[in-house]
Amino acid sequence: MSARPRNVPIRTRDLRHRTGSRLTSRGYARLHHGLWFRDGVPIDSWARAEALMELYPDAAVTGWLAAVIYGHAFAPLDFADEVVAPGRRIERPGVTGWQYRIPPEHVQILTSGHCPDIRIASPEWTLFDIARHEPRVEAICALDTSTTMGLLPINRLRPLAEGLRGVRGRRIVLTRLGEVDTLAESPWETRTRLFLLENGLTGFVLQHRVPEFRYRLDIAWPSLKVAVEYDGAGHRTRKQQADDEIRRNRLRAAGWYIEVVTATSLVRSPDEILAHVRAALGRRGYVSPGA
Template sequence: MSVPARVPPCLASLPFRGSRAVSEGLLTWTMLRGPTWVRLLPDVYVHRHGYRVDDHRMWCEAVALRLPPGAVLAGRSAAWLFGAEVLSRDAPVTVLLPTAVRLRPHPRLTVVRSPLPDEDRTRFAGLPVTTALRTAFDLGRLGPRAEALVAVDALLRRRVVKLSALRDYAEARSGWPGAPLLREVLTLAEPLSESPMETRLRLLLLDAGIGPLTAQHEIRAAGRFVARVDLACPVLRLAIEYDGDHHRERAHFRRDVARLNALRAAGWVVLRFTADDVLRRPDATVALVRQALAERRAPTPPHGHP
């Protein structure tokens, strides 16, 4: 009967440098080559029970152990650590390297080279990262345009960056690559946007000439709160909402029905869209909103007439 491998408590969950564990007598190289440990990067390992192939935090921890002096986690990885929803499940870790610093390439890494003054570095969640302000500045300059806006909105929503501060920061660096895109993004940014798909829906409508739209508009009737809607044209009492997967849950569905009935009683029309509507049927989505706006603008016929 085989004896289970000894697992030092300090190595039970987080990535670690293999050479350090060996030098401290915690493990041997033979043990590290066994099935108990997973090699993430050169000289970086994690216990097999702590390994999740799509765990971005685990990969950030692993990459941080290999960062040369002056390098930090940046871009979408830094934004994700700040709480912004900007990553796909299999996204590589973004690292920002000062111009003269070198780092061995790896499939789990995206390397960006850029000047990095000390004031643009910080530590967050125990890891070296670009500041939230520098992170928003970098992502707002990085196309495609919709992705840049989604990233900036997400960081503004987390309240780790203020729009006024980001505008001032960008203005002081107007000659940097991607600055024209960032200027456009800052004219579209909405700190009240509550999800990436809500940002995409708003941008789709703005690009179609539909607007201005009020984000997170609070609706009241007879002085009482009725609902808060994602996007609104208050003058015409038209609400436009993005419905994520959570709306399909039974309890949420029941609340939605009661909410929609209350909005209708208050004289509002509500259009609801899904990710498929925004991403795969954008023309049809725009057409529906335009039709609703036209109907709301049309004069109401006198009572008793068609």
């Protein structure tokens, strides 16, 4: 029998024939209960999916693991490996098992060059599962930034959901699609957008271009010249901070109010952000509908 490829997951029962009872000290690391990889093998999304196929060969990968394989650039830092396994109850730490059947036309086979091949939900079905299983804000963040998956599966998600009948979560998906704006360029930009909407500020648009400077504002109310800009990690270098300050000074001189938001400020001081933005809008003549 030929040796298995180096990066293929190995079951505990097979590993014991090689190493005896002391597994962790003999060049192997555990991914899931009962499944191991050799030390030094990168445990990326493909490896995780191959491991699931080793454990559940008739299942299909879905959720965030499938989205990452398809190229989604904004997955959570930590997420469970999800599989759909009809008629099979899965109880394994780090793995979420769903007992339903994906329509055959939405199951694809990916070949990585290693054994086993990966059975995976289609990109649009992957988004369908994320949209119905994740909490509202996290689901909308995922859908907003799903353009990083290529071929815009978000455009196929609504027809998919509308065509389903009797599938749990279908209405949730359609509701969340009504809140999606794929012009968002990061999950925190989406969180900022939703924060403004939830507080009744509905005049903001994403990625507004200011023609006289050829600048693009993350979130802007063009007629009132009020903007909210999200600064992520990429804005923390000295050069970028200097460039941002030049840009914002020019915009302010042209009559724009700029509110700079970070992940920390949005979490710790949202009321302060809201007060600043409302005051700026008020100075430009905006009257709150409830005022």
